[in-house]
Amino acid sequence: MAASIKDVAREAGVSIATVSRVINKVDVVNEETKKKVKEAIDRLGYSPNIVAQSLKTQRSRSIGILVPDISSQVYPEIVRGAEDVANMYDYSIILCNSDFDMEKEKKYIKVMKEKMVDGLLYTSSSLEPEILEYLQSLQMKTILVETTDEAQQFPSVTIDNRRAAKEAVTRLIEDGHRSIAYIGSKKAKRNAWAKRFEGYEDALKEAGMPVEEAMTYYGDLKAQTGYNGITSIMSSGKRPDAVFCGSDEIAMGVINALRDHDIRVPEDVSVMGFNDIYEASIFYPKISTVAQPLYDMGSVAMRLLVKKLKNELAEEDHYVLPYQLVDRDTVKKRN
Amino acid sequence: MAASIKDVAREAGVSIATVSRVINKVDVVNEETKKKVKEAIDRLGYSPNIVAQSLKTQRSRSIGILVPDISSQVYPEIVRGAEDVANMYDYSIILCNSDFDMEKEKKYIKVMKEKMVDGLLYTSSSLEPEILEYLQSLQMKTILVETTDEAQQFPSVTIDNRRAAKEAVTRLIEDGHRSIAYIGSKKAKRNAWAKRFEGYEDALKEAGMPVEEAMTYYGDLKAQTGYNGITSIMSSGKRPDAVFCGSDEIAMGVINALRDHDIRVPEDVSVMGFNDIYEASIFYPKISTVAQPLYDMGSVAMRLLVKKLKNELAEEDHYVLPYQLVDRDTVKKRN
DNA sequence: CTGTTAGCGCGTTCAT
DNA sequence: ATGAACGCGCTAACAG
Numbered sequence: 219m220a221a222s223i224k225d226v227a228r229e230a231g232v233s234i235a236t237v238s239r240v241i242n243k244v245d246v247v248n249e250e251t252k253k254k255v256k257e258a259i260d261r262l263g264y265s266p267n268i269v270a271q272s273l274k275t276q277r278s279r280s281i282g283i284l285v286p287d288i289s290s291q292v293y294p295e296i297v298r299g300a301e302d303v304a305n306m307y308d309y310s311i312i313l314c315n316s317d318f319d320m321e322k323e324k325k326y327i328k329v330m331k332e333k334m335v336d337g338l339l340y341t342s343s344s345l346e347p348e349i350l351e352y353l354q355s356l357q358m359k360t361i362l363v364e365t366t367d368e369a370q371q372f373p374s375v376t377i378d379n380r381r382a383a384k385e386a387v388t389r390l391i392e393d394g395h396r397s398i399a400y401i402g403s404k405k406a407k408r409n410a411w412a413k414r415f416e417g418y419e420d421a422l423k424e425a426g427m428p429v430e431e432a433m434t435y436y437g438d439l440k441a442q443t444g445y446n447g448i449t450s451i452m453s454s455g456k457r458p459d460a461v462f463c464g465s466d467e468i469a470m471g472v473i474n475a476l477r478d479h480d481i482r483v484p485e486d487v488s489v490m491g492f493n494d495i496y497e498a499s500i501f502y503p504k505i506s507t508v509a510q511p512l513y514d515m516g517s518v519a520m521r522l523l524v525k526k527l528k529n530e531l532a533e534e535d536h537y538v539l540p541y542q543l544v545d546r547d548t549v550k551k552r553n
Numbered sequence: 554m555a556a557s558i559k560d561v562a563r564e565a566g567v568s569i570a571t572v573s574r575v576i577n578k579v580d581v582v583n584e585e586t587k588k589k590v591k592e593a594i595d596r597l598g599y600s601p602n603i604v605a606q607s608l609k610t611q612r613s614r615s616i617g618i619l620v621p622d623i624s625s626q627v628y629p630e631i632v633r634g635a636e637d638v639a640n641m642y643d644y645s646i647i648l649c650n651s652d653f654d655m656e657k658e659k660k661y662i663k664v665m666k667e668k669m670v671d672g673l674l675y676t677s678s679s680l681e682p683e684i685l686e687y688l689q690s691l692q693m694k695t696i697l698v699e700t701t702d703e704a705q706q707f708p709s710v711t712i713d714n715r716r717a718a719k720e721a722v723t724r725l726i727e728d729g730h731r732s733i734a735y736i737g738s739k740k741a742k743r744n745a746w747a748k749r750f751e752g753y754e755d756a757l758k759e760a761g762m763p764v765e766e767a768m769t770y771y772g773d774l775k776a777q778t779g780y781n782g783i784t785s786i787m788s789s790g791k792r793p794d795a796v797f798c799g800s801d802e803i804a805m806g807v808i809n810a811l812r813d814h815d816i817r818v819p820e821d822v823s824v825m826g827f828n829d830i831y832e833a834s835i836f837y838p839k840i841s842t843v844a845q846p847l848y849d850m851g852s853v854a855m856r857l858l859v860k861k862l863k864n865e866l867a868e869e870d871h872y873v874l875p876y877q878l879v880d881r882d883t884v885k886k887r888n
Numbered sequence: 889c890t891g892t893t894a895g896c897g898c899g900t901t902c903a904t
Numbered sequence: 905a906t907g908a909a910c911g912c913g914c915t916a917a918c919a920g
Contacts, residue, residue, distance in 0.1 A: 220666075222896090222897055222898085223897060223898060223899095224897080224898095232906075232907085233906065233907045233908075234897090234898080234899095234907090234908095235899085235900080235906070235907060235908080235909095236905085236906060236907075237898095238898065238899055238900085239899095239905095239906085241898095241899095242899075244899090244900095246905075247905070247906085248905060248906085251905080251906080265663060265666075265667055266667065266897085266898075267608075267667060267669075267896090267897050267898070268664075268667040268668050268669075269604055269607045269608050269613065269667075269668065269669050269896090269897080269898095270608050270896070270897035270898045270899090270912090271897080271898060271899080272604045272898095272912095273602075273604050273605050273608050273896090273897080273898075273912050273913065273914090274897080274898050274899050274900085274911085274912055275898085275899070275912090276912080278604065278668075280647070280668070287633065288623070288629045288632055288633050288636070289629040289630045289632070289633040289848075290629075293629075294623045294624040294625075294628075294629045295624045297623055297624070297648070298622065298623050298624040298650060301623070301648065301649070301650055302650070305649075305650075308664075310647050310649070310664060310665075310668065311647065311648055312615070312645050312646065312647055312648075313632070313636065313646055313647075313648045314636070314640075314645070315633060315636055315637070315640075328600060329603075329643075329645060330645075331555075331600070332600055332601065332602060332603040332604075333603045333604065333613075333615070333645065334602070334603075334604050441831075441835050467835070470832075470835045471835070473837070474835065474837065477837065496776075497805075497832045497836075500776050500802070500805045500806070500809065500836075501832075501835075501836065501837070502808070502809065502812065502836070502837050513624075557912090557913055557914085558913060558914065559913080567890075567891085568890065568891045568892075569891090569913090569914080569915095570890070570891060570892080570893095570915085570916085571889090571890060571891075573914065573915060573916090574889095574890085574915095576914095577915080579915095579916095581889070582889070582890085583889060583890085586889085586890080601913085601914075602912090602913050602914070604912090604913080604914095605896090605912070605913035605914045605915090606913080606914060606915075607896095607914095608896050608897065608898090608912090608913080608914075608915095609895085609896055609913080609914050609915045609916085610896085610914085610915070611896080
């Protein structure tokens with residue numbers, strides 16, 4: 219058994235209260251006794267039992283992070299950003315994978331509450347109103363990452379997905395593309411990804427171009443969706459000269475499918491990705507995409523949360539971080 | 554404040570001990586009183602305070618996972634496998650990024666001890682003897698993942714990296730390659746990655762081929778290492794007909810560098826990766842590689858740990874999982 | 889089958 | 905400036 223505060227007290231010949239004081243740097247403890255206590259602590263290799271502290275203080279120095287799936291997409295980067303900041307402030311992070319399953323989310327949230335996490339980072343999962351209400355009923359300090367709730371009741375850290383998508387598609391149009399397909403998340407969904415479809419619509423409408431059902435394909439954000447999507451669109455007789463994708467993986471799938479049909483990228487068809495994951499710059503051809511500052515989103519969100527936990531008021535409650543159009547090798551000017 | 558066991562006891566008109574009993578399904582509690590208690594629990598929306606439980610039982614139902622960097626390589630997949638199993642047994646996971654920094658590892662291990670994690674999954678980080686001793690002095694139940702310690706003192710879940718590498722390189726030799734470069738982790742390192750270099754040596758020696766310093770390049774496992782590595786090797790006048798890489802990212806870097814030099818893969822040079830990350834099958838050309846069962850490594854390791862925590866004895870303490878040579882498009886027979 | 893009680897390790901009044 | 909004592913919420917003897 220590790221040494222407890224009692225052992226230290228005995229070793230130093232003082233009361234546990236005094237030990238507690240020097241640990242928490244509270245009150246003015248006599249320099250000399252402070253020294254005695256510190257020596258005792260060193261000698262015993264004592265370190266406070268955080269669980270007991272938590273029970274007493276109602277704070278666990280742990281923060282939950284709920285992601286759909288750590289093994290996919292953009293989450294590792296976000297989590298890394300969050301963890302680095304958490305570590306800086308002596309918080310640990312508890313990681314949960316929800317798979318977009320509301321029941322799983324609920325279960326995890328419940329467990330985190332029981333474990334007295336001090337706060338929660340919630341990355342674009344189901345975002346169901348039921349979950350949001352649950353979070354509020356539990357008084358769980360929550361930051362939304364990568365997404366926002368309709369009512370903006372929760373602090374959030376995002377990029378402007380709609381505007382980013384619009385800008386990307388507008389760029390495609392300015393570059394002379396006249397027939398632009400969309401492959402990505404369905405509009406109906408609540409999360410941020412769906413906003414990219416709206417941006418796609420915005421750009422087309424502004425340019426006076428029609429939004430055709432036959433030029434869109436919905437699915438998850440994996441490569442297979444891209445492969446299937448472009449195959450499906452082309453098999454209906456359409457032949458887009460550009461494809462706007464909801465993720466870089468989708469873009470990769472699209473490019474592979476195109477290659478299998480001996481259609482060249484970008485000579486015949488341009489392809490635009492989204493997110494700018496690491497592999498986008500390594501893929502051949504290098505993928506033109508919309509860069510999200512993933513690491514920053516994680517770290518900014520965690521900073522915001524820490525600030526809230528200290529009850530300092532933040533300058534902002536809704537951070538909208540800058541995105542960036544990254545020109546690489548999958549988009550070609552056609553004018 | 555959430556309801557406590559006391560509230561439930563009062564509400565149900567029983568003692569807290571009884572409430573505790575129905576929660577923990579211990580003893581035979583009278584059906585009727587059990588029902589009363591359960592109703593009270595529902596009415597109050599009570600759920601036990603895990604922190605208090607932990608303080609009492611010395612178990613937190615949390616398990617630490619130490620990875621070098623969740624945002625890189627293979628870890629998200631391993632972590633996902635581990636988390637799924639952890640969730641199955643009602644454990645949460647605390648994620649830490651060590652960056653191969655021993656001091657950071659130590660700090661994290663200390664915090665996890667303080668938070669009373671029930672066990673630890675340690676993925677190929679520094680693996681310094683000092684850390685290993687520290688772990689033992691803390692009596693931290695630890696499973697090594699992706700690597701083993703020299704003395705096999707810790708249970709582990711790995712593949713046979715050395716044999717896998719040897720087999721891959723032997724395949725290259727059988728396919729008629731006569732000049733095979735290695736780009737990856739340095740031999741001196743303690744972790745599993747270095748074993749791949751030994752396998753490379755084994756294969757060459759067995760075939761009576763020389764291991765040339767000029768045909769090897771050491772670095773981390775990222776794409777840039779591959780790019781720099783092959784560039785460096787070729788600039789020294791060498792012209793390998795195959796490159797064995799310590800990771801798929803390295804392979805990607807190699808392929809990109811080769812392409813920049815107008816050298817075709819696999820027509821001119823074959824490239825073999827390692828790990829079989831998701832993108833290996835999406836890359837162009839699709840990367841031939843050695844597949845590690847990453848998800849399984851995580852889940853098997855967590856299963857093993859859970860078993861140990863229950864003090865059941867495992868059939869095995871050192872799981873060596875099967876790897877698989879995956880033939881795709883970056884290796885060409887030359888005979 | 890159920891209730892009483894003693895801690896788990898710590899922070900915090902309230903005295904001194 | 906320091907110590908004694910209580911309680912955070914819960915489990916585990918021990919009685920009954």
